[in-house]
Amino acid sequence: MTAATGQGGGGEGRKSRRSRPRPERAKALIADVARAAGVSTATVSRALTAPDRVLEATRLRVLEAVRVLDYTPNAAARQLRAGRSRAILVVVPKRRNPPFFSEVLHGIDMELSAAGYAMLMGNLDSVDGKEDYLVDLVFGGHLDGAIVLSAAVPARDGRSILQAGIPVVAVCAGTGVAEVPTVVVDDTECTLAQTRHLIGLGHRRLLYIAGPKGNYNEVRRYRGFEAAVREAGLPREDVVRLEGDYVFRAGVEAGQAFLAMARRPTGVVATSDEVAIAFMKTIRAAGVRVPQDVSLVGFDGIEFADFVEPTLTTIRQPRFDLGATGARILLGLLGGESPPQPLTVLHGELVVRDSTAPAPLPRRGGS
Amino acid sequence: MTAATGQGGGGEGRKSRRSRPRPERAKALIADVARAAGVSTATVSRALTAPDRVLEATRLRVLEAVRVLDYTPNAAARQLRAGRSRAILVVVPKRRNPPFFSEVLHGIDMELSAAGYAMLMGNLDSVDGKEDYLVDLVFGGHLDGAIVLSAAVPARDGRSILQAGIPVVAVCAGTGVAEVPTVVVDDTECTLAQTRHLIGLGHRRLLYIAGPKGNYNEVRRYRGFEAAVREAGLPREDVVRLEGDYVFRAGVEAGQAFLAMARRPTGVVATSDEVAIAFMKTIRAAGVRVPQDVSLVGFDGIEFADFVEPTLTTIRQPRFDLGATGARILLGLLGGESPPQPLTVLHGELVVRDSTAPAPLPRRGGS
DNA sequence: TTGTAAGCGTTATCAA
DNA sequence: TTGATAACGCTTACAA
Secondary structure (H helix, E strand, C coil), X not given: CXXXXXXXCCCCCCCCCCCCCCCCCCCCCHHHHHHHHCCCHHHHHHHHHCHHHCCHHHHHHHHHHHHHHCCCCCHHHXXXXXXXXXXXXXXXXXXXXXXXXXXXXXXXXXXXXXXXXXXXXXXXXXXXXXXXXXXXXXXXXXXXXXXXXXXXXXXXXXXXXXXHCCCEEXXXXXCCCCCCCEEXXXXXXXXXXXXXXXXXXXXXXXXXXXXXXXXXXXXXXXXXXXXXXXXXXXXXXXXXXXXXXXXXXXXXXXXXXXXXXXXXXXXXXXXXXXXXXXXXXXXXXXXXXXXXXXXXXXXXXXXXXXXXXXXXXXXXXXXXXXXXXXXXXXXXXXXXXXXCCCEEEEXXXXXXXXXXXXXXXXXXCCC | CCCCCCCCCCCCCCCCCCCCCCCCCCCCCHHHHHHHHCCCHHHHHHHHHCHHHCCHHHHHHHHHHHHHHCCCCCHHHHHHHHCCCCEEEEEECCCCCHHHHHHHHHHHHHHHHHCCCEEEEEECCCCCCXXXXXXXXXXXXXXXXXXXXXXCCCEECCEEHHHHCCCEEEECCCCCCCCCCEEEECHXXXXXXXXXXXXXXXXXXXXXXXXXXXCHHHHHHHHHHHHHHHHHCCCHHHEEEECCCCCHHHHHHHHHHHXXXXXXXXXXXXXXXXXXXXXXXXXXXXXXXXXXXXXXXXXXXXXXXXXXXXXXXXXXXXXXXXXXXXXXXHHHHHCCCCCCCCEEEECCEEECCCCCCCCCCCCCCCC
């Protein structure tokens, strides 16, 4: 039913296009607009990019010509001359937690596109040369700025995108480079809240399922966990740490490790919702009850956390805001504002649902 | 600890940059490389873009100079002159199903970046002017091609991106325009398989939770459902259709509607995993057992489907391949190949898990 | 306020 | 195979 939009012939193999005289209906140039409006190209350019530096009447005439001719400025020419591309690179870490990052990207996209900037995606993926490619993109002047969602900044031969002279902002994780404004969640406070919540429910034997070793967030989150453990005076031997990496598989493995323990913890702190969900599935399949036998707190606040059984107590990260804030900072930098505070910390919030409950009574009736 | 990467001074406001003599360490130009290699700029250009049209020895000399000077060709200049940008626009529908689309995007990205193309994201989002923005991007010559993940092709004043003269490929949904090569899953076969699976288990009263009215996939999926119903000769009054839109909320609403029914279906066909998962949570919370009382089949095959309880029987879409195949087709078109078959259909696969089981015995012991 | 004209850095055409 | 040189389409001093 949809009317087929005219596209010329069917599949003619566009060959006889070499001739000069009006190739059907060539793309309008600024000169065409100038002619149609009876002004110079300079005026057209000004009418379009600096409306207040042109007479109202002229401006309207130009705009009309633009409309009639369906004129769209050529991006390459504009960029070459002006030195700006209006494109931002967003570097996404090796794919993990799509539900988490997609919302951060959403926040970035909203801000950038509202300001007229295009968003280039650069996945820091498995493929060889992927990083080189990103570096070339940046040094090729193709970009006005970059937002990195990963602690790892793309680099090649020691030449990182930080040296390209474009502003860079880090979101979700710090880069370790002082000059890069960074927007993160208060990781340490969050795990502190997670752990205190469990301890407050009477849990004394805890399991911490970590993120990747050395990971920016992981390091900070573990600090919060340890602080809570210390403040509650839990004995060292009642606290277990398992390594993980934020994804499902890690949760399954942690679950298996848990099941194999002689003296199982009753409170579990997970550093991502995916891990928590996979962990929960694994131990429940083995007959462990949540939250009766074990209480579990996730981290991230993805939507799914509210659709598993039992629903997951978790930390809700301001995902959209993380992205939007980072984008705003970058736009500020591009607009010539002086660098803002180096670190912007947004707050995560504990959302209590059904996966946590008072600790089971110690040594009584349990298997 | 990470060495702060030198970035020049602090914020000097780059003023005294007009002077000729080496501004610190200016970005190398093709002329610099030519000089260093003792050849002309034309030769440098050829050495870089058409290696076989230059003497091996010269090529090596040029490459060495490139390395030494850290030369990266200016993208804008290249694009202006060559008329190609090596950038592809990917149009993503109003954000829904991040876990689904992220994998499709992954497939696209792998192919594109391997071929040296950058990927611009265009979310078809709520914001006003968002679509206009995409249209401008395309008509600005900023792009060599586009992949649309949505049946809706961005347009403004009746000027759609299809008329910009760049190749466009549709993935996941058709556009209704014959000239656009399209890659989709065999929707109808998939719902046929979903429904037959339920019917084969003895279910005679079915509920179909639809996608958005008129949606490309929805229309095809419903056909498969109806075909299966017809072939089994189920009476019309035993088949219910509820409207939905692939997201959580729709599943919750469908669940509520289900609970309110006097004579409840025992088999449920959902057209997305999100909907299935939300539906399942809603009815289980009300005491309905899955799969003992109700069997449920999802659609998409997102990872989460294997982590809910019970695990979800579903259709696994070849998400990565959908994206990768679309990207390959686009790259072919960009390479001058003649248009391929207009429609490429990939196959979805029924994955049987725990949310489906034989139908409960009719009229016996039920509430 | 508007017009003139000089580039922006590369690739493609044409000779050599 | 290589080199000179003219575009590519726009923005921006500078002049009028």
